[in-house]
Amino acid sequence: MRRTALYSRSTRPAAGHQAAMAQAEAEDRARAELSAEPRIQEEIGPQPLRSGRRQLLFWKHPAALWGGLAVMALLLALSWTQALQPKPVRQLTQKDIDRAVIHTMENNVLPSPAARAAGIIGPSVVRVLGTMEGKKGKKGAPPQESGHGIGTGVVIIDNGTILTNYHVVDGADRIDVTFWDGTESQAFVINAEPDKDLAVLRARTVPDDLQPATMRSSASLLPGEQVAAVGFPYGIGPSVSAGVVSGLKRGFRSPKGGQMLKDLIQFDAAANPGNSGGPLVTMDGQVVGIVTAILNPTEASTFIGIGFAVPIESAAGAAGQPPF
Structure with missing residues (x-):
C-alpha cells in the first residue's frame, strides 16, 4: 500500500533571521568549548588523587596491614627454616665400617691387651722394701744380720692403704x-693375716692424685682367661708378664715349711721373687688376686x-x- 508523503509545515526563514541564528549557534559552540575544558581536566587531573586516596584507605584498615605483615613474616620464616635445615647424611654401611677398621689396623699399631691392662693398673702399683736392722744377739747367740726384702703392693x-x-x-x-710417680714414704702394718700370707x-x-685399683670378683674367672x-x-720394675689362668681353687704349701694356702688362683704369667704382693689383673686392668707364691722344686727359686x-x-x- 502506498504511503502518503509527509511534509514540514515550517516556512524558510528570512535572510536576517538566518544571520542571527548563525551568530547564536557560534556563541553556543564557544560556550560549549569553554565548558568542555574543565571536564577534560576533571577526567584527567583527579587520577593521582584517586590513587592516593586508595593508598590512604589501605593504611586506615589495620586488618589489611597486619595481614600483609603476617604473610611477609611467614615467608621469612620459611626461608630461614630451609636455610637452617641440615643436609641429609649418608647412612654408614657395614662395608664402610669394615673399610675403616682395616685402614686403622693397617696404619696404626694397636696396643696389646696386656699393655692396656698394665697401663690401667700401673698407677696403683707400689714397690715395698722391708728392712731388718742388725741387732746384737744374746750372750752366746749369733748376732742378727741386717737385710731387706723386696716385694710389691x-x-x-x-688414703694410702696397700695390700x-x-x-x-x-x-x-x-x-x-x-x-x-716416684713419691717415697714410710709405711706401717695396720693388719695382718699370716694364714693367708x-x-x-x-x-x-x-x-x-693417688689412684686406687679396681677390684673384680674372682668367682667369674675361667681357666684359660688372660x-x-x-x-x-x-x-x-715395674715389670709386666702375661699369661692365662691355669686353674682355680688350688692348694699350696711353701717348701720352707710355711702354712698351707687354699683356694688359690693358679696362673702361668712369669713371676719371680719380688713379684710377691703384686696384683694379678685381667685384661681390663681389674685386680682378681694378689701374687703370693711360685712352685719350684729346685733351690733356684725361679719361675x-x-x-x-x-x-x-x-x-x-x-x-x-x-x-663384693
Missing part, C-alpha cells in the same frame, strides 16, 4: 714404699710356669674392705 684405698704379702714385711723393722699397710705420705702380673721381680695368687675377696677382706 697394690693401692686399694686412696701386700705377709712374708714381704714379716720381721721388718722399717717398711718403705715407692709410688708410681696377707698384710695391709698404710703409707704416711701419699701423692695428691691375666697379667705386675710387680718388681728381683727389685726390677717354672706355675704361680699362685690369693683371690681378691680374701685379700680385700683382710683390709676390712670386702668388695
Whole structure:
C-alpha cells in the first residue's frame, strides 16, 4: 500500500533571521568549548588523587596491614627454616665400617691387651722394701744380720692403704714404699693375716692424685682367661708378664715349711721373687688376686710356669674392705 508523503509545515526563514541564528549557534559552540575544558581536566587531573586516596584507605584498615605483615613474616620464616635445615647424611654401611677398621689396623699399631691392662693398673702399683736392722744377739747367740726384702703392693684405698704379702714385711723393722710417680714414704702394718700370707699397710705420705685399683670378683674367672702380673721381680720394675689362668681353687704349701694356702688362683704369667704382693689383673686392668707364691722344686727359686695368687675377696677382706 502506498504511503502518503509527509511534509514540514515550517516556512524558510528570512535572510536576517538566518544571520542571527548563525551568530547564536557560534556563541553556543564557544560556550560549549569553554565548558568542555574543565571536564577534560576533571577526567584527567583527579587520577593521582584517586590513587592516593586508595593508598590512604589501605593504611586506615589495620586488618589489611597486619595481614600483609603476617604473610611477609611467614615467608621469612620459611626461608630461614630451609636455610637452617641440615643436609641429609649418608647412612654408614657395614662395608664402610669394615673399610675403616682395616685402614686403622693397617696404619696404626694397636696396643696389646696386656699393655692396656698394665697401663690401667700401673698407677696403683707400689714397690715395698722391708728392712731388718742388725741387732746384737744374746750372750752366746749369733748376732742378727741386717737385710731387706723386696716385694710389691697394690693401692686399694686412696688414703694410702696397700695390700701386700705377709712374708714381704714379716720381721721388718722399717717398711718403705715407692709410688708410681716416684713419691717415697714410710709405711706401717695396720693388719695382718699370716694364714693367708696377707698384710695391709698404710703409707704416711701419699701423692695428691693417688689412684686406687679396681677390684673384680674372682668367682667369674675361667681357666684359660688372660691375666697379667705386675710387680718388681728381683727389685726390677715395674715389670709386666702375661699369661692365662691355669686353674682355680688350688692348694699350696711353701717348701720352707710355711702354712698351707687354699683356694688359690693358679696362673702361668712369669713371676719371680719380688713379684710377691703384686696384683694379678685381667685384661681390663681389674685386680682378681694378689701374687703370693711360685712352685719350684729346685733351690733356684725361679719361675717354672706355675704361680699362685690369693683371690681378691680374701685379700680385700683382710683390709676390712670386702668388695663384693
